[in-house]
Amino acid sequence: MKKYQPKNSFESPRYCGPRTFMRLPYREQLDEHMDFVITGIPFDSGQSFRTGARFGPEAVRDFSILLRPYNPEQNIKIFDYVSGVDYGDIPVVPGYFKETYKKIEEGIYSIAEKGIIPITIGGDHSITLGELRALKKIHGPVALLQFDAHSDTWDSYFEQKYNHGTVFRRAIEEGLIDVSRSIQIGMRGGLYGEEDLMDAKNLGLEVFTTNEYKKLGVEKMLDVIHQRVGSGPVFLSFDIDFLDPVYAPGTGTPEVSGASIDDALAFVRGLTDIDFIGFDLVEVLPAYDHGQITAAAAANIIYEFVTLTALAKKKAEAELRLAKER
Numbered sequence: 001m002k003k004y005q006p007k008n009s010f011e012s013p014r015y016c017g018p019r020t021f022m023r024l025p026y027r028e029q030l031d032e033h034m035d036f037v038i039t040g041i042p043f044d045s046g047q048s049f050r051t052g053a054r055f056g057p058e059a060v061r062d063f064s065i066l067l068r069p070y071n072p073e074q075n076i077k078i079f080d081y082v083s084g085v086d087y088g089d090i091p092v093v094p095g096y097f098k099e100t101y102k103k104i105e106e107g108i109y110s111i112a113e114k115g116i117i118p119i120t121i122g123g124d125h126s127i128t129l130g131e132l133r134a135l136k137k138i139h140g141p142v143a144l145l146q147f148d149a150h151s152d153t154w155d156s157y158f159e160q161k162y163n164h165g166t167v168f169r170r171a172i173e174e175g176l177i178d179v180s181r182s183i184q185i186g187m188r189g190g191l192y193g194e195e196d197l198m199d200a201k202n203l204g205l206e207v208f209t210t211n212e213y214k215k216l217g218v219e220k221m222l223d224v225i226h227q228r229v230g231s232g233p234v235f236l237s238f239d240i241d242f243l244d245p246v247y248a249p250g251t252g253t254p255e256v257s258g259a260s261i262d263d264a265l266a267f268v269r270g271l272t273d274i275d276f277i278g279f280d281l282v283e284v285l286p287a288y289d290h291g292q293i294t295a296a297a298a299a300n301i302i303y304e305f306v307t308l309t310a311l312a313k314k315k316a317e318a319e320l321r322l323a324k325e326r
Helices: 053-064 097-112 125-139 167-173 195-202 210-216 218-229 261-269 290-325
Strands: 036-041 084-089 117-122 143-147 183-187 206-209 233-239 275-282
Touching: 036 053, 036 097, 036 290, 053 117, 053 275, 053 290, 097 117, 097 125, 097 275, 117 125, 117 290, 125 167, 125 233, 125 275, 143 167, 143 218, 183 195, 183 210, 183 218, 195 206, 206 210, 206 218, 210 218, 218 261, 261 290, 275 290
Parallel strands: 036 084, 036 117, 117 275, 143 183, 143 233, 183 206, 233 275
Antiparallel strands: none
């Protein structure tokens, strides 16, 4: 079977060739040999403070050339089990939400309808609404697993219904999310009032602040996550501002006293045996990212997304072999 995998960096130096995620082949056409695709959505018209996340996909790809195909923490040679490509960027219309959401929905649907898992690099968090609209057409309402410093459940911002702070309220209103199986982790920072945090809970989401997860610990928090999301389809949305600014200075709305990169990677590595049907990582803003610190964190988190798809495929293949042996 044909497999798409990264270039061999023993044969071609990492700094040669175009910047694709992990040096994966660049393909604009989808086919049956793909288990996942990496795609960018360079849209940042929803940002409310610092802007520039439109350059996030480029920055993450640039650092990702250092990633290697064997993940020692999960003990798996990723591309023994999965095949994937860099699909390039979904075109956007700067400043126009309606038109951009239509393009995102069409782009993600074309990937997911073929059984391929979309792994998306933002862009600001407003892009997730278009992704969820596409995925609902295939899977129905999905569980949301969100790592973020902010709930993004405001009703409006500057009296506007669409931006990166309102995305999940809109998604719930549109019936895209199964709130009974959804959870947000990492909320922190000053608010305008107690209702800002209560809004997400009143919408049916389970919410853990950064302080709450730290008191509980990553391992126990992972138990809570697994119990909450259950066995149905899950979409993982990771805002890089989940991390403390020490680990992710290049983002639009940084909040102090956040998660460490160690905790973030431990979280993602612990998300095995979950039915993920899509991932995104958003809000990388390279203009504020001295030394590629944020891009490094983002690329490695996405690397763990890819690893999760490989682990799921490995488990499915093992179960199929056992079934045939019976």
